[in-house]
Amino acid sequence: MTSVTKISKSIVAAVMLSVVSLPSLAKVTEYTLNNQMKVLVKEDHRSPVVVHQVWYRVGSNYEYSGKTGISHMLEHMMFKGTKTLEPGEFSKIVAKMGGQENAFTSSDYTAYYQVVGRKHLADVMRLEADRMRNIVLTDEEFLKERQVVTEERRWRTEDKPTGKLYEQFKATAFMNSPAHHPVIGWMPDIQSWTAEDARNWYKRWYAPNNATLVVVGDVKPQDVYQLAKKYYGKIKPEKLIQPTPQTEIPQEGPRRIVLKGATKTPSILMGFHAPTLVTAKNKEQRKEVFALEVLSSILDGDDSARLTKELVRKQQVVASVGAGYDATDRLMTLFLFQATPSEGITPEKTEQAIWKEIEKLQTKLVSQQELDRVLAQTEAQYVYHQDSIQSQATVLGSLVSVGLPADTLDKWVDELRTVTPEDLRAVAKKYLQKDKVTVATLLPNGKKIKRKSGAGMHMGDIH
């Protein structure tokens, strides 16, 4: 399918960053079916519309070397027909309803969704339940779709130096954790998958007890529950064999790579191993996670945040700069910095400027005013986020799929409120250390772009 692969988890990350906790306007109702499939329903009656999503707890972080990207490939194959539907028929039926549908794969989950008028909810449920168990995965369709995925990889990564940089940066920052691998998979792996690989992956992970149903929109929870029982409830659970932990080994010194690519301006990525709400083992570590979350907002929450204010506006050493941290990754994550230097500024100097900002956080306490701004932003964004039923559903699905409670978002701002300036200084000292950094630098490869002057040359006969 159009399968929006979330290589960098940007969609959810964006939503998650915006997450906050005013009293939620609508509560989430949770059910568990007899086969252990989770069901989450949230009412939103603003339009006669409903979003229906099924989330499987499988993604690139469940994969192993040689077969990377197979979760994403399987996602594509889910649109290629079942025992009762022709390839592409699922999409045609949803289109005729006036619906929108798609799917996306990330490191920790694979999700399928339809947005339809409320009267079509039962129909899309029936279709989605059908393909949870009944897809027909032929060699012929598989080989054709594998070509599509190689094109997808070329488009997303091969011709984008910054995309490649991010991939190799992650592969350097993570040595043994599956976070080493890109969601879409390495090209040689993609080119050697077989249909049997996808069939095995499907059998292993696509089961009700490994899935979460999320419905948000103009519905009543009890009605959704009854429908879910009818369509999903009859599917038998599977015995799930979880992958081994593959916990990333500690980093004992800085790591650096350089990529030379088709770029005119250099750029850098810096990252530090960081815990998440899922990896946090106790209350103290949870607190650290929220402190890191606030820290990333202090650095890059908005255009008053430190990186923009200091490095773009005041020192003018960078054309652009950002920081990021995803507190809801299932495995150990990275606290990230990204920058494009200003004209005439070297990547080294840019890195030093970022280190200066880190040192400030390690030595000086953040002001109450800065903290208040982060909280005000978080609260407002919690309201804004409810303007979209899709974004509400996506947040719920992603949280539950990594093993976090469905109300994590609703409690977010209260959790952030407990973070003190001292906490921020402590996590900056503990995690943003010089010996714990991975730096990836993109440099121009110096190749001339071969291009005739003007609008280009006219081509002879191409047919």
Add this chain to the structure above:
Amino acid sequence: MKTNIAKSIYQAWLFMAAFLVCVPVYAGIHIESWQTKNGAKVMYVQSAQLPMLDIEMTFDAGSARDGNDWGLASMTSTLLGTTTSKLNENAISETFNNIGAQIGSGVTRDSASISLRTLTRPEIMKTALTNFETLVSDSQFSQSIFDREMQRLKIGLKQKSVKPQVIASDTLWKTLYGEHPYAHPTSGTLEAAEKINLDKVKAFYKKYYVASNALISIVGNVDKKQAQQIAEQLTQNLAQGQKPNDLLPPKKLAKHEKIKIDFDSTQTYYSLAQLGIERGNPDYVALFVGNHILGGSGFGSLLMEEVREKRGLVYSVYSYFAPQKVTGPFVIGLSTKNASALEADKVVRDTLNGFLKGFSDEKLQAIKDNLIGGFPLRSDSNAKILGYISMIGFYGLPLDYLDWFPKQIENVTKQDILAAWHKHIKPAEMLNIMVGKPQ
């Protein structure tokens, strides 16, 4: 990755995309429109369920108004509201950020816009509106911020020159539009950037950011009386000014052209294009429905079926009309590995020619069902409603456009569609661009 230029490019594209999916909102969205005392047009929809408010101010001040200073409209928009007579840059951003309000701005070929999203808690909304008003009516332009943003712009423009899809798109507009003001990129060019200076920015602001040239779109938790007050407040200190003259339509391309740009990429970035139609064109409905069959509806469309599903040549292939104030383009686009570029080209042309010969009644009915059945989805958020009313207001479409449009879709026949396509689309005369190493 945040780079300024990427942002403005995406914004331009998103704006187009907003038109493409500009399928009507379902009946039930009540749009009201009026003029402020000094001549600004207001579009308003009440949406009381969430305690928030969205406002967008749109000016006929896009890059089509650049004159010879390509990039001037974009630079003016970048600098708009960075300083006011009372507040400096940091104070302005803190004012909004401290209350969780969001400011956005963007430029397309036709328009420049600045937007506000805020909570409607009274003290917060009041602060947000008071300050938003000054960004537009009391914008000051400082030399130091200009110099900094010019440096950032140049870095962005340099980066553009190594992005094959951007090269393809810039070449498309340049070739289709020749001397027309749509021809150059919204963000300008490296050479043109040298000619822009602060005085030109100030003059552009003074001429185009005026009440007669302004549209204010309001969606959210405010009643009509409040909306009226807000509209007056936002325009009270704007000069009345004048609407700029209408743009002239572009001249048709004299002959079909094939342009190949040799580029070291793994894929060839391909487009097949010609001039399309302007917004408000009476053939729009027939072209729009037809385009959904051809390449505008993702997996339901012929191009996707032929190029991707049958042959596995691409991840994405699409076609669209981007109607603008004056004639916008019609574009078919894809990217495929260099080795299959020529094959993809042939499949695209065969598919287009086949479509022009006709399509099944089932296909037409399926597309109509999709478009008409999908209306409620297209207005299920304040953000989407804002996009629609801003489009309707800016292009002067009738207020009942959203009810009228689905009825037209329902009534359009296969004959209407084919007649409109044959009138506007000439496959033998289309411009073909390939960036990469096509084989």
